[in-house]
Amino acid sequence: MTVSTDSPPCTELPSIAPLMIGPLRIDPPVLQAPMAGFTNYAYRHLVRQFGGAGLQATEMISARSFVWKERQQAEHPDRLWGVRDEPRPLAVQIWDNDPEVLARTGQRLVHEYGVSVVDINFGCPVPRVSAKAHSGSYLLKDPDHIGEIVSRVVQACHPTPVTAKIRLGCSRDRLTAALVAEAVEQAGGAALTVHGRTAQDFFRGQADWEQIARLKSVLRRIPLIGNGDLDSAESVVRAFRRYPVDGVMIARAALGRPWLFRQIQAALRKEPVPADPSADEQRAILLQHFEHILQRFGEQKGTVLMRKFACCYAQGRPGARHFRSLAARVQTPREFRDVVANHFPGDPTTSGTSPDPFAGSREPSDSNRIACPVD
Numbered sequence: 001m002t003v004s005t006d007s008p009p010c011t012e013l014p015s016i017a018p019l020m021i022g023p024l025r026i027d028p029p030v031l032q033a034p035m036a037g038f039t040n041y042a043y044r045h046l047v048r049q050f051g052g053a054g055l056q057a058t059e060m061i062s063a064r065s066f067v068w069k070e071r072q073q074a075e076h077p078d079r080l081w082g083v084r085d086e087p088r089p090l091a092v093q094i095w096d097n098d099p100e101v102l103a104r105t106g107q108r109l110v111h112e113y114g115v116s117v118v119d120i121n122f123g124c125p126v127p128r129v130s131a132k133a134h135s136g137s138y139l140l141k142d143p144d145h146i147g148e149i150v151s152r153v154v155q156a157c158h159p160t161p162v163t164a165k166i167r168l169g170c171s172r173d174r175l176t177a178a179l180v181a182e183a184v185e186q187a188g189g190a191a192l193t194v195h196g197r198t199a200q201d202f203f204r205g206q207a208d209w210e211q212i213a214r215l216k217s218v219l220r221r222i223p224l225i226g227n228g229d230l231d232s233a234e235s236v237v238r239a240f241r242r243y244p245v246d247g248v249m250i251a252r253a254a255l256g257r258p259w260l261f262r263q264i265q266a267a268l269r270k271e272p273v274p275a276d277p278s279a280d281e282q283r284a285i286l287l288q289h290f291e292h293i294l295q296r297f298g299e300q301k302g303t304v305l306m307r308k309f310a311c312c313y314a315q316g317r318p319g320a321r322h323f324r325s326l327a328a329r330v331q332t333p334r335e336f337r338d339v340v341a342n343h344f345p346g347d348p349t350t351s352g353t354s355p356d357p358f359a360g361s362r363e364p365s366d367s368n369r370i371a372c373p374v375d
């Protein structure tokens with residue numbers, strides 16, 4: 001099915017088939033996005049506990065520093081925390097612009113870590129990655145080079161599938177996604193995820209799902225995964241109804257709501273969507289998250305790291321601002337637990353399982369967005 005801007009939307013929710021990434025069956029076809037600084041083992045563990053994410057991803061890993069650490073026999077980056085042992089399927093995302101460095105890293109991730117998917121980042125607009133290191137979204141202006149990279153990494157990682165995550169292009173007047181999609185597929189890539197913004201957009205405006213949809217007619221064999229601004233079970237159902245994507249990827253909306261994937265899964269099965277956990281339950285989830293972080297990073301670093309996660313959990317709830325102002329200053333585990341116990345925002349609505357399929361979801365709003373310009 002090819003949908004362009006002029007095509008009438010498909011209104012019935014089609015039955016949603018699992019997504020195939022090479023030999024890997026992703027069911028449901030809903031992916032947890034890579035997010036630097038956030039999607040570490042502690043977060044992935046919580047998402048896994050709730051269920052509903054067909055494929056989870058790590059934060060992006062610098063292939064260059066991975067190879068450098070290997071030469072120095074230094075310890076592997078914190079970003080690989082948990083990767084060796086956690087349940088599969090699991091995708092690890094890597095970035096660089098050198099096919100050999102990426103191939104070497106991919107090969108080790110496959111052979112030593114046994115990862116299920118190696119994903120390559122061609123979307124990051126952050127200057128450190130793009131302008132300075134000529135990687136991430138910088139490469140969108142050179143589809144041939146992207147093809148070269150994918151081809152080399154595919155060869156090195158065989159038979160583990162290699163995927164690519166892109167934006168629409170460098171800027172609105174330079175939308176190269178179709179050429180990049182073609183290059184990725186021809187080079188042997190196993191799936192393409194598209195964030196419906198350009199690098200220049202950062203996180204401004206809205207993701208352009210019409211542009212994402214156009215890529216369906218370019219890809220002949222591999223699945224198209226749409227990404228951008230999906231923030232509830234309802235919005236995912238709407239995306240599948242309206243656009244010819246094979247899967248969707250969720251990032252910011254699930255940061256403080258690791259249960260969102262479970263809600264999406266229910267909606268796609270046309271089952272009642274479980275309500276959000278109550279405030280008490282969310283408090284307990286947040287503290288569980290904290291315990292994991294403490295175990296890995298220790299009291300001082302762990303507490304500081306946890307501030308941003310705590311803010312995510314409170315986002316969009318009445319009283320979040322006050323909570324954030326306190327959580328942003330905590331220095332010790334005890335202070336953190338006190339702030340959570342006494343100031344975590346209460347329930348905005350009643351809890352419990354609702355027969356209304358979308359009662360548990362929040363309405364999209366800018367106030368519950370994490371505007372962090374990384375990709």
Ligand SMILES: Cc1cc2nc3c(=O)[nH]c(=O)nc-3n(C[C@H](O)[C@H](O)[C@H](O)COP(=O)(O)O)c2cc1C
Pocket residue numbers: 033034035036037038059060093121123124165195227228229230249250251252253370371372373374375
């Ligand atoms: C804090 C943060 C970190 C991110 N880190 C990465 C990353 O490491 N790799 C990547 O491909 N995208 C990264 N992204 C982009 C997301 O994966 C996703 O493409 C983008 O947020 C749009 O999806 P959303 O509207 O569901 O948030 C990051 C986004 C945020 C907000």
